[in-house]
Amino acid sequence: MTNPETTPVPGFGPDEAKVKIGFCEQLRGGVIMDVTNADEARVAEDAGAAAVMALERVPADIRRDGGVARMAAPEKILSIREAVSIPVMAKCRIGHFAEAQILQAIGVDCIDESEVLTPADEEKHVWKRDFPIPFVCGCRDLGEALRRIDEGAAMIRTKGEPGTGNIVEAVRHMRSLTSGIAALRELDRESLDDAAQEMRVPRELVEWVAAHQRLPVPNFSAGGIATPADASLMMQLGAEAVFVGSGIFKSEDPPAHARAIVRAVTGYREPELLLEVSRGLAAAMPGIDIGTLTPAERLASRGL
Amino acid sequence: MGRPRVAVLALQGDFSTHAAALARGGAASPEGSEPALDVEVVRTAADLERARTAHGLILPGGESTAMLRILELEGLTDSFETLVGEHVAAGKPVLATCAGVVLLARAVEPPQRSLGLLDVSVVRNADGPQIASGVHAITGEAGFPDGAGTFIRAPRIVEVGSRVDVLARRERGDPVLVRQGSIIAATFHPELDEDHPVSAIFVRELLRVAGGRAIVSS
Numbered sequence: 001m002t003n004p005e006t007t008p009v010p011g012f013g014p015d016e017a018k019v020k021i022g023f024c025e026q027l028r029g030g031v032i033m034d035v036t037n038a039d040e041a042r043v044a045e046d047a048g049a050a051a052v053m054a055l056e057r058v059p060a061d062i063r064r065d066g067g068v069a070r071m072a073a074p075e076k077i078l079s080i081r082e083a084v085s086i087p088v089m090a091k092c093r094i095g096h097f098a099e100a101q102i103l104q105a106i107g108v109d110c111i112d113e114s115e116v117l118t119p120a121d122e123e124k125h126v127w128k129r130d131f132p133i134p135f136v137c138g139c140r141d142l143g144e145a146l147r148r149i150d151e152g153a154a155m156i157r158t159k160g161e162p163g164t165g166n167i168v169e170a171v172r173h174m175r176s177l178t179s180g181i182a183a184l185r186e187l188d189r190e191s192l193d194d195a196a197q198e199m200r201v202p203r204e205l206v207e208w209v210a211a212h213q214r215l216p217v218p219n220f221s222a223g224g225i226a227t228p229a230d231a232s233l234m235m236q237l238g239a240e241a242v243f244v245g246s247g248i249f250k251s252e253d254p255p256a257h258a259r260a261i262v263r264a265v266t267g268y269r270e271p272e273l274l275l276e277v278s279r280g281l282a283a284a285m286p287g288i289d290i291g292t293l294t295p296a297e298r299l300a301s302r303g304l
Numbered sequence: 305m306g307r308p309r310v311a312v313l314a315l316q317g318d319f320s321t322h323a324a325a326l327a328r329g330g331a332a333s334p335e336g337s338e339p340a341l342d343v344e345v346v347r348t349a350a351d352l353e354r355a356r357t358a359h360g361l362i363l364p365g366g367e368s369t370a371m372l373r374i375l376e377l378e379g380l381t382d383s384f385e386t387l388v389g390e391h392v393a394a395g396k397p398v399l400a401t402c403a404g405v406v407l408l409a410r411a412v413e414p415p416q417r418s419l420g421l422l423d424v425s426v427v428r429n430a431d432g433p434q435i436a437s438g439v440h441a442i443t444g445e446a447g448f449p450d451g452a453g454t455f456i457r458a459p460r461i462v463e464v465g466s467r468v469d470v471l472a473r474r475e476r477g478d479p480v481l482v483r484q485g486s487i488i489a490a491t492f493h494p495e496l497d498e499d500h501p502v503s504a505i506f507v508r509e510l511l512r513v514a515g516g517r518a519i520v521s522s
Contacts, residue, residue: 025317025365027316086369132435267347270348
């Protein structure tokens with residue numbers, strides 16, 4: 001009898017699947033918080049974060065400052081690693097495998113190949129199967145998710161519009177992914193072939209998703225989460241954990257906001273708990289109407 | 305008597321992987337139509353209360369600091385400690401993996417709160433970052449078979465009390481699977497395997513406690 005949970009994911013060796021996807025499984029139901037220094041990392045850990053994302057600047061500041069956003073400085077990542085015992089992730093630019101190699105050498109636990117940074121390659125993402133440590137990548141729909149998994153991503157996050165405090169894009173992309181998976185259910189073999197061709201991924205991967213009705217790796221939500229209610233919304237829509245970027249350290253009371261979002265993710269189905277954690281909370285980060293952004297300012301559209 | 309019930313702590317971590325492992329690890333009915341036991345997730349005060357009458361308990365992998373903090377934020381630390389203490393005192397099987405072992409240990413390095421119900425000292429994340437994680441051979445003792453385990457940012461057991469039986473070790477010698485009374489504790493993740501003997505042992509114990517009514521598939 002084959003076990004649907006550990007049936008080798010197409011493209012992953014059995015041990016590779018256990019170690020890389022297994023790492024990501026440990027983060028389920030948790031909150032992964034963007035931090036830019038050791039103090040913020042301690043605030044995140046103390047609030048119950050499951051991991052931290054070490055960054056030079058949070059997405060809201062990257063958006064404000066403009067210029068080229070790159071991998072964080074090694075000493076910054078190391079000082080954050082020193083400060084906490086929970087896993088530390090860091091971002092590399094899309095396609096920038098040399099940044100990824102450096103991040104792996106630093107000893108981060110997981111690499112986020114992220115559209116928040118300025119893309120380094122407009123045609124190719126990092127070939128993630130070359131790396132022994134797991135990668136997380138963003139997606140807007142099923143095809144993008146499967147292309148990243150085919151390249152070796154062990155975790156997917158549906159993209160929101162980072163640094164905006166606006167959840168609308170995260171919702172759009174989560175719904176698009178969910179309906180993309182559901183649409184495979186009724187397809188016969190020939191149509192699955194067509195779908196695989198259209199998405200530019202191996203048929204085995206599409207067949208796996210059609211049969212299991214989920215991605216073969218955990219799917220988290222990222223981008224635009226600013227309040228406990230936002231976090232609960234994404235969990236109820238099917239996210240298995242959330243990344244919170246600017247939402248915590250751009251709020252008026254980061255420690256309280258961090259705790260409230262952690263509690264909202266654990267109790268995402270409990271309206272009374274959501275009410276309790278939402279009460280008396282200082283202001284969330286200021287938001288941005290997505291409609292006011294030019295196409296070039298829309299980071300979620302980066303990547304292929 | 306009803307179907308056997310297993311409570312899985314689901315504050316954060318790989319609780320759903322455990323639930324899936326239970327559904328296949330000898331707990332499915334022969335036809336595979338309906339699982340022969342019920343898995344209940346534990347997140348709230350009401351869940352903790354209901355779990356007191358479950359036949360077994362699972363403390364999954366994840367981040368032990370996050371789990372402890374969430375318990376504290378929800379004001380559930382005491383009722384969680386009571387729940388686990390009652391299960392152990394009643395001889396109901398408790399399966400702890402990775403972070404779960406850290407929660408149960410007598411002593412933890414770097415220091416953090418723990419239940420002290422399992423007489424071992426552990427060092428958290430002893431091998432360093434994720435690149436040191438991997439699948440490693442384990443050598444069985446006391447009748448437990450040789451095999452392998454998936455170690456992910458795993459804790460290391462550095463001291464074992466006299467009441468604790470070692471069931472398996474890594475090649476370098478440290479215990480990775482131990483038993484004390486009804487507690488089975490693995491620093492690795494049997495739930496990530498297709499069919500790990502640890503899962504079978506837990507289900508067997510569970511069915512014994514529940515009255516052996518459920519059918520175990522081979």
